[in-house]
Amino acid sequence: MNTPWEILVVDDEEITRESMAAWLREDGYAVMTAASGREALEKTQNREFAIYFVDLKMPKGLDGIETMMEIKKSYQNASIVIITAYATVDTAITAMKEGALEYIVKPCNPQEISLLVGRIIKVKNLERENVLLRQQLSGRYRFQDIISKNPRMQEIFTLIRDVSSLRSTVLIQGASGTGKELVARAVHFSGDRADKPFVAVSCAALAETLLESELFGHEKGSFTGAVSQKQGKFELADGGTIFLDEIGDISPKLQLDLLRVLQERSFYRVGGSEEIRVDVRVIAATHVDLGEAVRQGSFREDLYYRLNVINIRIPALRERLEDVPLLARGFIERLSHELGKDVREISEGALKRLMEYPWPGNVRELENAVERAIVTCKEHVLTESDFRFLDTPASGQNEWFIPPGLTLEELERRTIIATLDRTNGNIKEAAAQLGIDRSTLYDRIKRHGIPR
Amino acid sequence: MNALCLLPLGTAEEAVLEMLDRALSSRFELRVRRLNAVALPPGSFDPVRRQYEATHILHAVRAAAPDKGVTVLGVTREDLFIPMLTFVLGQAQLRGSVAVMSTARLSQQFYGLEENTGLLLQRALKEAIHELGHTFGLTHCPDRQCVMTLSNTVQQIDEKGEEYCESCNLLLTDARHLLL
Numbered sequence: 001m002n003t004p005w006e007i008l009v010v011d012d013e014e015i016t017r018e019s020m021a022a023w024l025r026e027d028g029y030a031v032m033t034a035a036s037g038r039e040a041l042e043k044t045q046n047r048e049f050a051i052y053f054v055d056l057k058m059p060k061g062l063d064g065i066e067t068m069m070e071i072k073k074s075y076q077n078a079s080i081v082i083i084t085a086y087a088t089v090d091t092a093i094t095a096m097k098e099g100a101l102e103y104i105v106k107p108c109n110p111q112e113i114s115l116l117v118g119r120i121i122k123v124k125n126l127e128r129e130n131v132l133l134r135q136q137l138s139g140r141y142r143f144q145d146i147i148s149k150n151p152r153m154q155e156i157f158t159l160i161r162d163v164s165s166l167r168s169t170v171l172i173q174g175a176s177g178t179g180k181e182l183v184a185r186a187v188h189f190s191g192d193r194a195d196k197p198f199v200a201v202s203c204a205a206l207a208e209t210l211l212e213s214e215l216f217g218h219e220k221g222s223f224t225g226a227v228s229q230k231q232g233k234f235e236l237a238d239g240g241t242i243f244l245d246e247i248g249d250i251s252p253k254l255q256l257d258l259l260r261v262l263q264e265r266s267f268y269r270v271g272g273s274e275e276i277r278v279d280v281r282v283i284a285a286t287h288v289d290l291g292e293a294v295r296q297g298s299f300r301e302d303l304y305y306r307l308n309v310i311n312i313r314i315p316a317l318r319e320r321l322e323d324v325p326l327l328a329r330g331f332i333e334r335l336s337h338e339l340g341k342d343v344r345e346i347s348e349g350a351l352k353r354l355m356e357y358p359w360p361g362n363v364r365e366l367e368n369a370v371e372r373a374i375v376t377c378k379e380h381v382l383t384e385s386d387f388r389f390l391d392t393p394a395s396g397q398n399e400w401f402i403p404p405g406l407t408l409e410e411l412e413r414r415t416i417i418a419t420l421d422r423t424n425g426n427i428k429e430a431a432a433q434l435g436i437d438r439s440t441l442y443d444r445i446k447r448h449g450i451p452r
Numbered sequence: 453m454n455a456l457c458l459l460p461l462g463t464a465e466e467a468v469l470e471m472l473d474r475a476l477s478s479r480f481e482l483r484v485r486r487l488n489a490v491a492l493p494p495g496s497f498d499p500v501r502r503q504y505e506a507t508h509i510l511h512a513v514r515a516a517a518p519d520k521g522v523t524v525l526g527v528t529r530e531d532l533f534i535p536m537l538t539f540v541l542g543q544a545q546l547r548g549s550v551a552v553m554s555t556a557r558l559s560q561q562f563y564g565l566e567e568n569t570g571l572l573l574q575r576a577l578k579e580a581i582h583e584l585g586h587t588f589g590l591t592h593c594p595d596r597q598c599v600m601t602l603s604n605t606v607q608q609i610d611e612k613g614e615e616y617c618e619s620c621n622l623l624l625t626d627a628r629h630l631l632l
Contacts, residue, residue, distance in 0.1 A: 015534075022534075022543060022546070026592060027602065107538045113537065114602060
């Protein structure tokens with residue numbers, strides 16, 4: 001049962017406000033009154049009204065427009081009707097410009113007020129219904145932080161629930177930007193390890209030696225720069241879950257080390273001699289076809305079978321386009337709040353455009369596109385024109401503009417940064433795209449001081 | 453409602469009063485008492501608008517009520533208003549004991565047409581039942597046929613029925629049980 005709509009009548013004349021309140025109560029509304037702008041603000045402090053009738057001329061303290069502006073500070077979408085006995089074009093324009101929904105001259109025909117109130121309440125009811133529907137939808141189509149109505153994803157949600165409390169290793173496969181980490185988190189946070197650590201490691205982001213130390217820790221002095229003992233991610237994840245992202249990128253040596261950890265559930269820190277036992281659930285993810293990598297000899301078959309006990313294959317976004325509107329709306333809600341912009345909706349035309357785009361970067365690319373659209377949007381609704389940038393090719397720097405005074409060093413720095421952005425920090429891919437080897441790339445990253 | 457009193461305010465049509473006496477007594481199955489006429493409070497008259505302010509009049513009606521637990525319906529042929537609106541056909545205390553109705557705009561003569569007493573009486577009865585409905589706690593009903601539907605014009609009054617709809621009746625029954 002919905003709470004009944006409340007109306008606030010603000011007028012310094014008692015007869016005016018009390019008789020109006022009585023008339024509105026006959027219509028079934030709960031009505032409160034305020035004799036001044038100040039009193040109105042007190043009444044609206046922790047209470048939002050469906051409609052505010054505010055008299056323009058209130059001699060003491062805040063006048064009608066000032067009262068309205070104060071109310072709008074707390075309730076941006078407040079439906080405020082300014083009432084005045086003195087009709088001037090100027091005050092009408094001011095009232096509307098400052099955000100009044102309507103401006104009426106008293107006395108007005110009862111039919112006019114009835115229709116106005118009815119119209120506003122109808123919109124309020126629709127808005128309320130809309131919010132409820134969205135909440136229901138997001139409840140029905142949301143699992144942990146993953147939103148989808150796609151049947152395959154719904155099956156994945158079921159699978160996640162089924163395996164969340166098992167110790168078995170999970171291998172998540174899917175293209176870049178499909179939400180592999182979200183799925184890994186969903187597995188962890190749905191299970192009995194939810195209150196234990198979830199430790200994520202990007203296996204592509206670090207050089208082999210650094211990755212080894214990152215995973216297993218190191219003893220003091222075990223290599224140049226190892227100034228003290230360090231616990232690795234496996235130790236930090238003890239009792240919980242370790243998420244190994246881009247597992248397809250690890251070196252043969254690390255594949256062997258990892259295999260041992262999975263078999264023995266123990267390891268040695270780099271340079272260490274003490275065996276460290278841990279109880280860690282391993283979830284791995286990759287965009288690479290590991291089966292094919294095994295066939296080609298770049299990935300160990302025994303490790304593959306150890307990892308691939310439970311396989312979750314996330315479809316690309318273009319295979320579940322019905323999720324685009326849900327995801328887009330979810331991003332709008334979160335991002336407009338984060339960016340401090342009042343963007344509330346997305347037009348049918350814009351959604352159609354989004355549904356036609358192939359999304360090679362998947363959900364992450366959609367999120368970035370929505371963020372970009374929100375930043376440049378001038379209205380409250382995202383329209384097709386806000387997504388015009390999708391019409392240019394995805395690798396999209398059509399504007400190959402070389403600013404004057406750009407040094408070779410700066411050009412190299414920007415190129416490396418842009419390539420790393422494009423490959424989501426994947427060193428191996430970035431090096432391949434730049435036509436250099438990995439160690440050269442690491443070297444350049446260090447030289448240019450490019451942050452991870 | 454234990455008892456109902458009709459209070460003529462200023463000049464009220466005798467035909468309307470007699471009809472209300474009979475019809476309301478039959479409808480609500482109780483005795484209707486006619487009180488002595490009282491003048492409309494001078495402070496309620498607005499000389500610019502040439503209308504009487506309804507809330508002031510409600511106070512006067514309450515003051516004229518003989519006992520507690522008695523519902524008083526004031527009837528006048530003067531045109532009524534509240535400051536926010538150009539006119540009101542009546543006003544009532546929601547879940548209270550007083551109501552007032554005006555026949556000014558129920559008459560065909562108000563619209564420059566030939567008087568039609570039958571129509572006037574029909575409209576007056578509907579308005580009386582409507583305002584009394586408010587004293588029972590009923591608010592406006594979305595059912596256009598129900599006597600509790602909001603009607604601001606005589607066309608709307610003519611379109612609606614004299615009866616409370618099923619939902620309003622149910623609410624009325626609940627209210628009566630609470631009162632007993």
